Amino acid sequence: MAVAAVHTLASLTVGDEIATETYHLDRGNLVRYAGASGDFNAIHYRDDIATEVGLPGVLAHGMLTMGLSVQPVVDWIGDPGRVVDYQVKFTRPVVVDPKTGATVSVSAKVGAIDAEANTARIDLTVTYEEATVLGKAQVQLTFA
Amino acid sequence: MAVNPELTGRTFPPTAPYLVGREKIREFSRAVFATNPINLDPAAAQAAGYADVVAPPTFAVVIQEGTLAQLLAEPDSGIELTRVVHGSQQFSYSRPIVAGDELVAQLSVDSVKTLGANAMVTAVSTITDASGAHVVTATSMLVVGGDN
Numbered sequence: 001m002a003v004a005a006v007h008t009l010a011s012l013t014v015g016d017e018i019a020t021e022t023y024h025l026d027r028g029n030l031v032r033y034a035g036a037s038g039d040f041n042a043i044h045y046r047d048d049i050a051t052e053v054g055l056p057g058v059l060a061h062g063m064l065t066m067g068l069s070v071q072p073v074v075d076w077i078g079d080p081g082r083v084v085d086y087q088v089k090f091t092r093p094v095v096v097d098p099k100t101g102a103t104v105s106v107s108a109k110v111g112a113i114d115a116e117a118n119t120a121r122i123d124l125t126v127t128y129e130e131a132t133v134l135g136k137a138q139v140q141l142t143f144a
Numbered sequence: 145m146a147v148n149p150e151l152t153g154r155t156f157p158p159t160a161p162y163l164v165g166r167e168k169i170r171e172f173s174r175a176v177f178a179t180n181p182i183n184l185d186p187a188a189a190q191a192a193g194y195a196d197v198v199a200p201p202t203f204a205v206v207i208q209e210g211t212l213a214q215l216l217a218e219p220d221s222g223i224e225l226t227r228v229v230h231g232s233q234q235f236s237y238s239r240p241i242v243a244g245d246e247l248v249a250q251l252s253v254d255s256v257k258t259l260g261a262n263a264m265v266t267a268v269s270t271i272t273d274a275s276g277a278h279v280v281t282a283t284s285m286l287v288v289g290g291d292n
Contacts, residue, residue: 023177036168036175038209053226062230067176067202074180074201079192080240081182083201087234136232139201 006078009143012110012120019072019108025060025094026101033064047098060094060102065133069106069126073139076108084119085140092133104128111138118144147222147263147288149256156218156251159210161274166243168206169199176200189242196243204235204271208282211251211269223265223288231264231285238278246274254283261290 012018030044039061042049050058066088074080096102104126111123124137166186173183178200181188189197216225241247254266269282 029175033175036172037206063202063205063233064176066233067178067200070201071177071179074178078180079182080178080180080198080200081192081194083237083240085234085236086201087232089232090230 007076007143009113009115009118009120012113014110014113016110017107018110018122019076019106021072021075021106023068023104023106024101025064025096025104027058027096027098029101030058030060030064030096033061033067037061037063039063055093055095057095057097060096060104062090062093065090065094065104065126066137068104069124069134069137070139072106073108073122073124073141077141082141082143083139084142086138088124088137089135090133091135092128092131094128094133102128104133108139118142146290147256147258147265148220149258151215151218151221151253151265152256154218154253156211156214158248158250159207159214161246161248162207162210164199164241164243164245164247166197169197169203169241169243172203172206173200176202186243194240194242199241199243201235201237202233203241204280204282205233207247207249207271208269208284211249212267212284214251215253215265215267223286227289229287229289231287233285234283235280236283237280241279245279247271247279249282263288263290 107125108122112121122139126134182198249269249271251269254268257264265286267284271280
């Protein structure tokens, strides 16, 4: 079974929204990410320690937010190996309430097209409580 | 204790080889909501031309982590973990990470910049495979808070 190339570079226009997705995080998701990544910083699971260091509450790992935010783009292109570069700035924390969790929304738009290199830059807007939590979140995809 | 500006340009010894396991990729994939069959199913990965399941784009942080531990353990770094905030992150791939890869990471400190009481440390971890070929470069900018 060959995986069909669903999207081509020629079919893209700068500004197109290619994907949107919403993710709900609860404390269990943070524990799961801690175990999978090896990042056991206690600010990601202990309210008392988060409060002690001056945080508004237990935070999602920045790398969890970064990790899930690229997934709508991966699903759109259909192959995680097409992501050749991915960068973000961490601008605001995602506070995960012990009872109600946190909802993170992702919108992915075509930011730039490089026909010569056969790549496209996808720009992500990632929001939590109506404010962006990542800055300059850019994914380079190869279409080669 | 302030961050030691002499860290700039310092290169650390390569980490011990990390063998990327198929179940580790599946575990990490579930943790970051990755549901693409190429992340999870060896047959789907092979049909797409890969030797085994492909790691999600941020999986390289697992290998990079060993190099950041070296930086924090450096006796003269002046970096205390409790004062560190992750400012930015970048992964630049030559090829995706696939189960079965044996990867080594080598850290160099690109720059230490002071901004008021804070220092911004740019740590570049170059990850290579068993043949020595480049796989991915993971770059972290760490904001280290100063004494209050």
